[in-house]
Amino acid sequence: MEEPDAIRDKTGWKSYGTSQAIGMPDLKLEPVTDVNRITKNNSKCEAIKMTLKDNLLLILLIISMGIGVGLGAGLRSVDPPFTKRQILYLRFPGDLLMNMLQLLILPLIMSSLVSGLASLDTRSSGRIGLRAVVYYLTTTLAAVVLGIILTVSIRPGTKGGEVEPSGESKIVEPADTFLDLLRQAFPSNLIEACFSKPVTDQVLREDDNATGGDVNATAVYDPVVDMKPGMNVLGIVVFSIFFGIIIGRLGEKGKPLIALFESLCEATMVLVKLVIWYSPIGIIFLVAAKIVEMEDPAQTFQQLLYYFITVMVGLVIHGFITLPLIYFIIVRKNPFRFIYGVTQAIVTAIGTSSSSATLPVTMKNLEENNGLDPRVIKFVAPVGATINMDGTALYEAVAVLFIGQIRGFEMDIGRIITVSITATAAAIGAAGVPQAGLVTMVIVLTAVGFPTDDVTLILAIDWLLDRFRTAVNVMGDAIGAGIVNHLSQKELRKMDLLDSVEDTENGVLNVGYDEADIKL
Known part of the structure; x- marks a missing residue:
C-alpha cells in the first residue's frame, strides 16, 4: 500500500x-x-528590523553628517566658487531646522521648569538644585584643569606654521560682561526677554583737541547698554524657577496652573518628536554650507593643527573618560549605555552647534531612552543647557594658553590659576548659542593681561570646534541629569508616597460622599 x-x-x-x-x-x-531553524531565522530578522526601527533616526542623523561633509567638499570644487547668496540658499533648509528648534525653546523651558518645580516640595527642589550646581561646578573645573594640563604638555603654540589673524575682535570689558549677566538674569520685561537681551557695547567717540593748529584725535569708547536681538534664556530660566517654586507652595490654588504648564509641556514634546524627523535634512545643509564657507581649509588646518588636536583630545578625554567615570562612581551603572541613550542629542548638537536648540532632543532622550524621572529632567536639563558648559570651559583654557604660547608670554602659576577661575566663571555665563564662547573668552584674555585682539587667531577653526564642544556640553548635561536623578531617589519616592496617600484620602472622601447621596 x-x-x-x-x-x-x-x-x-x-x-x-x-x-x-x-x-x-x-x-x-x-x-x-x-x-x-525557520523560527530562529524569523526571530533574528524580527530583531534586526526592531533594532533598525528603534535606531532609525540615529542612523539617519549619522548618515546626514557624512552626506553634509561630502556635499560641502564636492561643492568647494565648483568653478566659479559659491557666492554668499548661493551659500545662503544652500543653508536655507538648515536655517529652517534651527528656527523650528529655537521656536520650541521658550515654551519648553518655561513649561518644563514651572511644572517640574511645582510638582516638587521646596526642600526637595532645593536639594536637587544643590546637587546639580555642585555637579556643574565640579565638572566645569575638571574640564578647565584638563585643558591646562594638555596645553602645557603638548605646547601647541610652539608647533605648526605661523598663525594669521582672521576676522575682527570685539572690545569687551570683563566688568561689563558680568553686569550684563546680572541684567539678563533679572529682566525688566518678561515679554521683551523672549526676543531681546541687554548687552553693553563700546561706542567710539572722538575727542578733537585743537592746539596751535594741530588736531589730536583720541579714540574714546563709551559703554552703552542696548537691547540686542536674541532670546534672554537666562532671564526666562530664573523667572521660571521662582515662578514654579511659588506655584508649588500655593497648594490647591496652584493646581490649575500646574495642570496648564504640564499640558503645555506635553504638547511641546509632541512637536519636538515631529521636528526631530526633519533634523537629518537640516543637518546636511548646515554642515555643507559651513564647509563651503571656509576660505582655505588646508592652510587653516596646517596653521592650527596642534591647537585643534589639543582641544579635541581634551574633549574626548572629558567626554568619554572623566564624565563616564564620575557617573560610574556615583550611579554604579554602565555609563556608555547611558551615553548611547542620548546619542541623538549628541549628533544634533554637532549639527546645530547649540545646546539650547538641542534641549528638546536631550529631554526626549533622557525620558524615553534612559528612563529618568520627568520631574528631574524638567528641572535639571533646562538649567544645565543654560549654565553647564564643560566643553566651552576646556576650549577657553586651551585657547588662552595657546595664544600666550604663540605670543611668547610667560605663563606663571598665578596666570594659570587666573585662567582656571575665570574660564570656569566665563563658561557658566556663556549662553547656549553658537560660538558664544568667543565672547566670554575675551574675559579670560583680559584677566591674564593678553591683548583681546588675539582672539582672531583662532576664529578660522572655531566653527568646527564649536560643534564638538557643544556635543560635550550636551553630554555633560545628560550625565548630570542621570546623576541627580540617582541621588534624588529618596526624595522622589517620598513625594510619590505622599501623592498616593493624598489620592487615597480623596478617594475615601468621595466614596463616603457618594454613599450619602445614595441614601438620601
Missing part, C-alpha cells in the same frame, strides 16, 4: 494521512527539524 502525501499538523509533526491513521494503530509520526 502506497503512503499518502504527508500532512503537517499544527504541532510541527508530519503524519501520513487520516485514512492510514484510522486503519493502522501504529501511526508513524516524525518531528520536523527545520521548524526551529
Whole structure:
C-alpha cells in the first residue's frame, strides 16, 4: 500500500494521512527539524528590523553628517566658487531646522521648569538644585584643569606654521560682561526677554583737541547698554524657577496652573518628536554650507593643527573618560549605555552647534531612552543647557594658553590659576548659542593681561570646534541629569508616597460622599 502525501499538523509533526491513521494503530509520526531553524531565522530578522526601527533616526542623523561633509567638499570644487547668496540658499533648509528648534525653546523651558518645580516640595527642589550646581561646578573645573594640563604638555603654540589673524575682535570689558549677566538674569520685561537681551557695547567717540593748529584725535569708547536681538534664556530660566517654586507652595490654588504648564509641556514634546524627523535634512545643509564657507581649509588646518588636536583630545578625554567615570562612581551603572541613550542629542548638537536648540532632543532622550524621572529632567536639563558648559570651559583654557604660547608670554602659576577661575566663571555665563564662547573668552584674555585682539587667531577653526564642544556640553548635561536623578531617589519616592496617600484620602472622601447621596 502506497503512503499518502504527508500532512503537517499544527504541532510541527508530519503524519501520513487520516485514512492510514484510522486503519493502522501504529501511526508513524516524525518531528520536523527545520521548524526551529525557520523560527530562529524569523526571530533574528524580527530583531534586526526592531533594532533598525528603534535606531532609525540615529542612523539617519549619522548618515546626514557624512552626506553634509561630502556635499560641502564636492561643492568647494565648483568653478566659479559659491557666492554668499548661493551659500545662503544652500543653508536655507538648515536655517529652517534651527528656527523650528529655537521656536520650541521658550515654551519648553518655561513649561518644563514651572511644572517640574511645582510638582516638587521646596526642600526637595532645593536639594536637587544643590546637587546639580555642585555637579556643574565640579565638572566645569575638571574640564578647565584638563585643558591646562594638555596645553602645557603638548605646547601647541610652539608647533605648526605661523598663525594669521582672521576676522575682527570685539572690545569687551570683563566688568561689563558680568553686569550684563546680572541684567539678563533679572529682566525688566518678561515679554521683551523672549526676543531681546541687554548687552553693553563700546561706542567710539572722538575727542578733537585743537592746539596751535594741530588736531589730536583720541579714540574714546563709551559703554552703552542696548537691547540686542536674541532670546534672554537666562532671564526666562530664573523667572521660571521662582515662578514654579511659588506655584508649588500655593497648594490647591496652584493646581490649575500646574495642570496648564504640564499640558503645555506635553504638547511641546509632541512637536519636538515631529521636528526631530526633519533634523537629518537640516543637518546636511548646515554642515555643507559651513564647509563651503571656509576660505582655505588646508592652510587653516596646517596653521592650527596642534591647537585643534589639543582641544579635541581634551574633549574626548572629558567626554568619554572623566564624565563616564564620575557617573560610574556615583550611579554604579554602565555609563556608555547611558551615553548611547542620548546619542541623538549628541549628533544634533554637532549639527546645530547649540545646546539650547538641542534641549528638546536631550529631554526626549533622557525620558524615553534612559528612563529618568520627568520631574528631574524638567528641572535639571533646562538649567544645565543654560549654565553647564564643560566643553566651552576646556576650549577657553586651551585657547588662552595657546595664544600666550604663540605670543611668547610667560605663563606663571598665578596666570594659570587666573585662567582656571575665570574660564570656569566665563563658561557658566556663556549662553547656549553658537560660538558664544568667543565672547566670554575675551574675559579670560583680559584677566591674564593678553591683548583681546588675539582672539582672531583662532576664529578660522572655531566653527568646527564649536560643534564638538557643544556635543560635550550636551553630554555633560545628560550625565548630570542621570546623576541627580540617582541621588534624588529618596526624595522622589517620598513625594510619590505622599501623592498616593493624598489620592487615597480623596478617594475615601468621595466614596463616603457618594454613599450619602445614595441614601438620601
